[in-house]
Amino acid sequence: MEERWHPQQLTRAQLEERRLAAAKQLEAGASRPQIKALFGVSYTTIQRWVARLEAEGEGALLATVSSGRPAALSVEQRDQLVTLLRQGAVAHHHAQDQWTTPRVRDLIGSTFGVWYHRDHVRKLMHSLGWSYQKPEKRALERDEQAITQWTEVTYLEIKKKPRRRTPQSSSPTNAAPT
Secondary structure, eight states: OOOOOOOSOOOHHHHHHHHHHHHHHHHTTOOHHHHHHHHTOOHHHHHHHHHHHHHHOGGGGSOOOOOOSOOSSOHHHHHHHHHHHHTOSGGGTOSSSOOOHHHHHHHHHHHHSOOOOHHHHHHHHHHTTOOOOOOOOOOTTOOHHHHHHIIIIIHHHHSOOOOOOOOOOSOSSOOOOO
C-alpha cells in the first residue's frame, strides 16, 4: 500500500484506475479498513466494488461512457451556423449588425428547425468560440476633436491646483509666551 488516493475531483480514467488498484489490493488480502484508508472511500463503496467483482469480474470496474443527451445540431450544422453568424446580422435582415440572443435563437430555429431556450443559446455560442460583447453607448453627435480640446486644454486650466501648505511646527506643544 504505497500511494494514498485523495478524494478530490477525479476523471473517469482516474476513478477506473482507483477501482482497479483497490481490486488488486483486495485480491492480495488487504482488509476493508486498509482499503478505506488507502483509497479514501466509504465501506459502502468498497462493498459495491466487491459485489461487482464477484458477480462480473474485473471488467465491471472499468469506466463507462456517459453519452448524455444527443446534440440537437450536428457538427455540420454547427459549422454552418458559424458561417451564417460571420455574415453579420444585417445580412439576415436586421437593422443593426449586432447578434443578440433572440436573433441567434431565431436564426437557429428558422434555419435548422431547432428552437433553443435563450440561456442555452449563450452556452452554444460560447462552445462555438463566440463571447458576449457589449457595445459602447456613444452619442451620434459625439465630436472627438472637441472632447480632446476640452480634456487637454480647458480641463487643465480650470482644474484646482493643490494649495500650498504652510509648514507646521513639529512640536506637540504651543510656543511659550514671551
